[in-house]
Amino acid sequence: MDIFADQLLVFVMLINFVVLGSSRMTMAIRAVAVQGVVLGLLPGIIHHFSWHLVAITVGIILAKGVIIPWLLFRAMDRIQIKREVEPFIGYVSTLIIGAVTTALAFVFAAKLPLAPEHQGLLFVPASIATMMTGFLTLTTRRKAISQVIGYLILENGIFIFGLLLTTAMPVMVEAGALLDLLVGIFVMGIVINHISNEFSSIDTSRLTALKE
Amino acid sequence: MTDILIHALLVILMPPLLLGVIGKTKAAFAGRVGPSYFQHYYDLAKLIRKGTVISDTTTWIFTAGPVITLAATLVAALLLPLGNHAAPIAFAGDMVLFAYLFALGRFFTTLAALDTGSSFEGMGAAREATFACLAEPALFFALITLSRMSGTLSLSPMMTNLSVSLWFSSGAALLLLIGGLFIVLLAENCRIPFDDPTTHLELTMVHEVMVLDHSGPAFAYILYGAAMKLFVMGAFFINIALPLKSGNAMLDWGIFILLMLGLAVAIGVVESIMARLRLVRIPQMLVAACILSGFSMLLILR
Amino acid sequence: MYYSLILLPLVGALAAWFIPSNRHRPLVLPLFAALHLSLTIDLLVATPPPSPGGWLVLDPIGKLFLGVETVLFFTCAVYAVGYLSHRQERSNKVLCMGLLVCLSAMSLVTVAHHLGLLWVALEATTLTMAPLIYFNRNARSLEATWKYMLICSVGIALALLGLFFLAYSTVVAQKEATLLLEPLIASARQLSPAWLNAAFIFLLVGFGTKMGLAPLHTWKPDAYGEAPGLVGALLAGGLVNCAFLAIIRVYQICMKATETAFYHNAMIVMGLVSMAFAAVFVVRQADFKRMLAYSSVEHVGILAIALGIGGDALFGALFHVINNGLTKGVLFLTSGNIHRSYGSKNCEQVKGALHRVPWSGALFLAGFIAITGSPPFSPFLSEFTIVSSIFGQRQALVGTLFLIFLAIIFLGMASSVLPVVMGKMTPAVVRTSYRDSFLTVGPPLFLMAVILVLGLWLPAPLKTLLQQSAQLLEVRP
Numbered sequence: 006m007d008i009f010a011d012q013l014l015v016f017v018m019l020i021n022f023v024v025l026g027s028s029r030m031t032m033a034i035r036a037v038a039v040q041g042v043v044l045g046l047l048p049g050i051i052h053h054f055s056w057h058l059v060a061i062t063v064g065i066i067l068a069k070g071v072i073i074p075w076l077l078f079r080a081m082d083r084i085q086i087k088r089e090v091e092p093f094i095g096y097v098s099t100l101i102i103g104a105v106t107t108a109l110a111f112v113f114a115a116k117l118p119l120a121p122e123h124q125g126l127l128f129v130p131a132s133i134a135t136m137m138t139g140f141l142t143l144t145t146r147r148k149a150i151s152q153v154i155g156y157l158i159l160e161n162g163i164f165i166f167g168l169l170l171t172t173a174m175p176v177m178v179e180a181g182a183l184l185d186l187l188v189g190i191f192v193m194g195i196v197i198n199h200i201s202n203e204f205s206s207i208d209t210s211r212l213t214a215l216k217e
Numbered sequence: 218m219t220d221i222l223i224h225a226l227l228v229i230l231m232p233p234l235l236l237g238v239i240g241k242t243k244a245a246f247a248g249r250v251g252p253s254y255f256q257h258y259y260d261l262a263k264l265i266r267k268g269t270v271i272s273d274t275t276t277w278i279f280t281a282g283p284v285i286t287l288a289a290t291l292v293a294a295l296l297l298p299l300g301n302h303a304a305p306i307a308f309a310g311d312m313v314l315f316a317y318l319f320a321l322g323r324f325f326t327t328l329a330a331l332d333t334g335s336s337f338e339g340m341g342a343a344r345e346a347t348f349a350c351l352a353e354p355a356l357f358f359a360l361i362t363l364s365r366m367s368g369t370l371s372l373s374p375m376m377t378n379l380s381v382s383l384w385f386s387s388g389a390a391l392l393l394l395i396g397g398l399f400i401v402l403l404a405e406n407c408r409i410p411f412d413d414p415t416t417h418l419e420l421t422m423v424h425e426v427m428v429l430d431h432s433g434p435a436f437a438y439i440l441y442g443a444a445m446k447l448f449v450m451g452a453f454f455i456n457i458a459l460p461l462k463s464g465n466a467m468l469d470w471g472i473f474i475l476l477m478l479g480l481a482v483a484i485g486v487v488e489s490i491m492a493r494l495r496l497v498r499i500p501q502m503l504v505a506a507c508i509l510s511g512f513s514m515l516l517i518l519r
Numbered sequence: 520m521y522y523s524l525i526l527l528p529l530v531g532a533l534a535a536w537f538i539p540s541n542r543h544r545p546l547v548l549p550l551f552a553a554l555h556l557s558l559t560i561d562l563l564v565a566t567p568p569p570s571p572g573g574w575l576v577l578d579p580i581g582k583l584f585l586g587v588e589t590v591l592f593f594t595c596a597v598y599a600v601g602y603l604s605h606r607q608e609r610s611n612k613v614l615c616m617g618l619l620v621c622l623s624a625m626s627l628v629t630v631a632h633h634l635g636l637l638w639v640a641l642e643a644t645t646l647t648m649a650p651l652i653y654f655n656r657n658a659r660s661l662e663a664t665w666k667y668m669l670i671c672s673v674g675i676a677l678a679l680l681g682l683f684f685l686a687y688s689t690v691v692a693q694k695e696a697t698l699l700l701e702p703l704i705a706s707a708r709q710l711s712p713a714w715l716n717a718a719f720i721f722l723l724v725g726f727g728t729k730m731g732l733a734p735l736h737t738w739k740p741d742a743y744g745e746a747p748g749l750v751g752a753l754l755a756g757g758l759v760n761c762a763f764l765a766i767i768r769v770y771q772i773c774m775k776a777t778e779t780a781f782y783h784n785a786m787i788v789m790g791l792v793s794m795a796f797a798a799v800f801v802v803r804q805a806d807f808k809r810m811l812a813y814s815s816v817e818h819v820g821i822l823a824i825a826l827g828i829g830g831d832a833l834f835g836a837l838f839h840v841i842n843n844g845l846t847k848g849v850l851f852l853t854s855g856n857i858h859r860s861y862g863s864k865n866c867e868q869v870k871g872a873l874h875r876v877p878w879s880g881a882l883f884l885a886g887f888i889a890i891t892g893s894p895p896f897s898p899f900l901s902e903f904t905i906v907s908s909i910f911g912q913r914q915a916l917v918g919t920l921f922l923i924f925l926a927i928i929f930l931g932m933a934s935s936v937l938p939v940v941m942g943k944m945t946p947a948v949v950r951t952s953y954r955d956s957f958l959t960v961g962p963p964l965f966l967m968a969v970i971l972v973l974g975l976w977l978p979a980p981l982k983t984l985l986q987q988s989a990q991l992l993e994v995r996p
Contacts, residue, residue: 008386015389015516022508026501097504104508111515118713120691125519136680143673149665156672163680170686170696174635178698181639182679185646189672192649196665203658212662215741 010050013043014131014165018107021138024158025103026096030150034077037157041069044161047168057176068183073157073190077150080194084201091147091208099145103138110134128169135162149197149207153190160186220302223470228294231474232444233257235451235481242485257444261437269433275332282329283431283438286322290445293318298376299452300473301462307373312360315372316353319405322442323349330427341426344496348411348423351503352401358510359394359401362517363457379460390516395458397509400502402454406447409488411499451480520567521575521630527555528623535615544615545603551619552589552596555626559589569632573699576632579987583837584764585629587844590969591756592622594962595749598852601958602749605859613650614750621647621753628761634682634698634768638675641729641765644758645671652746652754663738663745670738671729678725678765681718685772688714700768707775715776722769723785730762732789732823733796736816740800743812744864748855751808755815755851756844763822763840770826771992786827787917793820794924802931807857808864810935811850814890817928818843824921825905826992828912833989835904842889842898842973845966849886852963853879857939859953866935870942875950878960880940882967887936889970891929897973 020040024033045065052058092099110133117129139159143152167174174182201207237254244251253259271279296315298304327345330338364370366387367378384391404411407424414425428439455476463469494502531551538544562577563586569576577585599618603611624647627640645668653664685703686696691711697703703710728735743751773782797817804810818839825836854864856879861869872880889896892903902925909918973981 008388012389012392015393015512018512019393019509022505026505097501100501100504100508104511107512108515111519115519118691118711120687120693123690130519143669152669156669156676159673160676163676163683166680166683166687170683170690174686174698175633178633178635178639181636182642185639185642188646189642189668192646193668193672196649196653196661196668199653199661200665203661209665212665214659215662215666215744 010047011127013047013050014127017043017161017165018131018134021107021135021158022100022103024142024154025099025138028096030081030148031078033151033154034074034081037154037161038070038074040158040161041073042066044164045069047165051168061176061179064180064183068187069157069161072187076190076194077153080197081150083198084207092151093145093147099141103141106137106141107134110137123169128165132162132165135159135165138162147208147210149193149200149209152209153193153197156193157190220466221305224295224299224302224305227299227474228291228445228448231477232441232448233261235447235477236444238478238481239485239488242482243489246486246489257440261441264437264440265434267433269435272333272430274334275430278325279329279332279430280435282325282332283435283442285325287438287442287445289318289322289325290442290449294445294449296372297449297452298373298456300456301377301469302466303373303377307371310370312364312370312372312375316356316360319446320349320353322446326427326439329431333430335430338427338429341423344423345427348404348499348503351500351507352404355397355401355503355506355510358507358514359398359457362390362394362510362514365514365517376456376460379457380462381460383460387517390513391457393509393513393516395454397506397513398454398457400506400509402447402450403484403487404499404503404506405450406443408484410491410494411502413493448477451477455480520562521570521577524555524558524562524626524630525623527551527558528619528626532616532619532623535612535619541607541610541612542604544611545600547615548596548599548618549593552593552622555622556589556593559585573701574633574636575630576700577630578632578991579984580764580767580837580991581629583840583984583988584760585626587760587841588622588625588629588757591844591848591966592618592625592753594848594966595752595852598752598959598962599749601956602747602855602859604958605953606747609654609656614654614747617647617651618750618753621651621757625757625761628764632700634685634700634703637765637768638679638682641678641726641761642672642675644761645675645729648750648754648758651750652742654747654750655745660745663741667738667742670735674725674728674735676725677721677728681721681723681725681769684714684718684721685769687711688718700771703772704775707772708777710776712776712778715773716781719769719773719782719785723766723789726762726765726769727789727823730759730766730819731793731812731816732819733793733816736793736796739816740809740812743815743851744806744809748808748851748853748858751811751855752848752851755811755847759815759819759847760840760844763819766823767826767992774829774992783827783829786823787914790820790823790825790827791917791920791924793817793823794921794928798924798927798931801928802934804931804935805866806864807866807869807935807939808851808854810932811847811854814850814928814932815847817924818847818890820924821902821905821921824909824917828905828909828914828917829993830908830912832905832908833992834985835901835908837985837988837992838904839898839901842896842901842970845970846886846890846896846898849882849963849966849970850890852959852966853883853886856953856955856959857883860951861948862951863948866939868945868948869939871944872940874944876953876955878955878964882960882963884936884940885967886963887932887940889967889974891932892925895974896970898970900974900977 017040020036023036027033045062049058049062111130114130114133119129136159139155139162142155142158146152146155197207204211234254236257241251241254293315295306296304296311323345327342330342363375367375369375407414412423431439459476461472463472528551531547535544535547538547563582566577621644624640624643628637631637631640649664649668652667653660682698686698688710690696691714692709694706731739743754746754773779793816797813797820801810801813804813822836822839825832856876857869857872858864860876863869889898892899906918906921909921
């Protein structure tokens with residue numbers, strides 16, 4: 006089953022590139038939604054069947070694949086923004102930086118002292134590469150929504166690492182973390198809405214009143 | 218011996234048919250009858266019989282360009298195994314020659330275009346060179362990946378090593394690889410969404426604009442060379458994407474021909490359902506192709 | 520018992536949701552704060568056994584933080600009634616609910632012994648504070664909210680990764696992966712050192728972001744400057760302590776590992792950097808609320824250094840948690856009053872507060888004297904314990920830098936605070952309708968009295984509690 010999980014992780018990493026290279030906000034949001042659904046399927050593949058697992062799978066798919074994208078789309082509809090992403094640096098450069106960081110993630114993961122049963126699996130490099138993609142999106146995009154997308158990808162990368170730990174995160178805690186994420190995105194959506202009312206744009210490079 | 222004969226016959230005779238199949242598919246999508254499957258053979262025959270006009274300002278490069286391009290493609294075709302049969306020529310390191318024969322052909326097409334001194338053709342040459350720069354790493358990543366998988370530097374063992382069982386063990390890497398290669402296949406052969414071979418707007422063309430000044434037999438060589446390039450790259454792609462093996466030599470040839478025609482239909486479908494990309498988006502797609510095959514290399518090298 | 524501690528404020532939040540009157544709703548706050556306070560006292564006196572599975576435990580450290588938090592919240596809740604009567608123009612439903620939900624999450628942080636649960640609670644405090652910072656509903660508070668949300672969310676996400684690394688260090692050690700505190704402490708010696716180090720770095724960075732350790736403090740001046748005074752008091756006195764508690768939990772595990780020099784040095788460096796940042800930015804600070812934010816950066820730096828030094832400084836650090844939390848309460852509540860009275864928080868315009876709002880002005884001045892570590896107030900005692908411990912361990916360089924930064928910050932804050940309190944009033948600044956009243960001055964006065972008493976006399980039960988807590992943190996070879 007690990008082979009199949011590896012293929013899904015490759016898919017997850019490809020979605021990172023889709024987000025980095027896409028110029029349309031809707032495309033990026035859909036890509037993150039698909040990534041969320043794939044991540045939701047992963048625990049079901051690597052663990053044995055249990056009702057907890059079903060609950061977690063359904064929860065993750067609902068939260069990351071349906072509710073969060075819906076919140077983001079709604080925020081986007083309300084504020085009537087231009088649909089382009091408007092990065093600080095070009096798409097091709099972002100893609101190349103993304104490719105380089107992914108390659109580095111593989112090199113780095115190979116040097117980590119992993120437990121023997123996890124050696125050679127894609128979980129750790131995929132997790133690092135996804136986190137780096139999240140950071141890249143967070144720092145190179147102007148718009149508030151893109152930054153939220155970057156945060157989501159970062160969170161997804163951390164989630165992939167969490168898949169290696171079966172017993173450490175009980176369902177209660179997992180559900181709590183998911184709920185926190187949901188509420189966080191919800192609050193961010195509201196703040197974005199206010200930003201667009203107040204500044205008639207959600208370009209975060211305009212948020213410069215507070216400084217020393 | 219029969220295999221070599223069939224190899225040569227297919228390389229020489231089949232390419233224009235692929236273009237015909239693509240044309241028919243597009244016509245079917247548009248609800249037209251479309252030109253005959255053999256239309257491109259008629260076109261070539263007509264062009265061969267015509268005379269040639271050569272501008273006074275050009276040098277020998279202009280006349281040599283089409284011939285060298287065609288010759289380079291032909292040699293490349295002899296290096297590549299078709300179906301499940303070893304290529305007529307094979308030696309260690311021929312994969313590098315294979316890649317650079319295409320580069321040689323492209324180099325002379327570009328030079329011939331610059332030789333005319335026309336601004337349009339210079340523009341086309343510049344675009345062709347840019348895109349080639351981006352497509353070449355993708356091809357090389359793919360070749361390195363395959364070479365690593367099979368442990369050889371020669372195309373024939375590399376291709377015959379591929380099998381359906383390999384798809385089960387390292388499917389992710391191969392999937393990425395053919396994704397990247399399909400983009401390169403379309404871009405290198407000037408198909409939609411990268412370039413429209415039937416357009417008549419010089420400003421948006423890439424490849425066609427370079428050959429505006431050629432006429433008669435020289436133009437026939439160019440068209441024939443382009444069709445053959447599609448055939449060779451298509452065969453390369455098919456070898457990786459669908460390494461079906463029956464064990465029977467003749468049946469393998471049959472499967473190969475059917476798959477090539479299927480590929481032509483697939484290209485026709487892509488051309489029918491996609492719009493041409495804006496010129497600025499093309500480098501992005503090619504970088505994506507590089508990333509795909511580079512990523513696949515990473516997975517295999519790991 | 521644990522559940523009632525956490526559920527009680529949530530019931531209060533629900534009640535606030537159903538009360539329609541903007542005028543009467545704030546009364547929910549002191550009511551439930553008082554209930555929470557009495558429940559806490561009950562818990563402190565008769566400690567209940569750990570909950571099944573050992574997820575919720577009230578250990579001495581938890582008791583200490585819970586006590587500070589509930590006292591601070593109670594005073595803020597009383598203050599809120601007075602403050603919100605001046606702010607009848609806007610709905611306070613979100614504020615009242617947010618404060619109570621935050622109290623619930625903060626209580627959960629103090630009793631959680633499952634690090635995952637602790638993380639969830641800490642993230643919940645981050646989220647509930649976001650709408651409260653935006654209470655003033657203008658462009659500046661919006662900017663502050665956005666920065667706070669994004670930076671803290673990313674920081675806390677990194678902390679989650681750190682927790683995963685921590686759990687993974689048990690996997691590498693061929694044990695069952697867990698995030699419960701007790702098993703982790705017990706097996707700390709066998710954990711994979713590489714993963715434990717990585718976990719420590721990410722947890723320090725992640726919780727450090729929440730706590731405001733430099734260079735991850737950038738959201739702090741914005742959020743503290745734009746939030747209402749009482750929210751600022753809870754941020755600086757409550758949330759900072761919660762994040763510090765999370766770091767203490769990590770510290771408890773790391774100190775039991777075989778090699779601890781790395782952790783000590785990392786904390787000392789982070790702490791010194793924080794103090795240096797605060798020293799640079801507090802000088803010539805034109806906005807007195809932002810100045811308080813930098814003072815908060817300074818004090819989290821002091822706490823980090825104290826943890827890094829260890830030994831007697833641990834007692835000082837835990838004592839300082841109380842002193843810093845309560846003194847910040849005084850400063851933010853009174854600065855809120857001054858802000859209300861002048862309609863500005865710019866030091867250029869606000870001058871002579873002692874004449875206009877004598878009680879608030881005097882308390883602000885007293886708070887300033889206390890927070891900069893002057894006797895007879897209790898922060899002097901805790902800072903003195905830390906400094907003497909630093910020199911006692913022959914860390915002369917750290918000690919010297921520590922004292923230099925303290926001196927700079929004292930001078931920097933004095934040059935802003937003294938004109939604000941005692942300067943000559945500028946007639947151009949119109950006087951708003953705000954006057955000192957019992958409800959807005961009483962709470963900071965109460966906190967100030969507590970700090971003064973603690974500075975003169977440390978009650979025996981509190982001293983025992985502090986010693987017990989410090990023992991939990993000590994490295995025993």
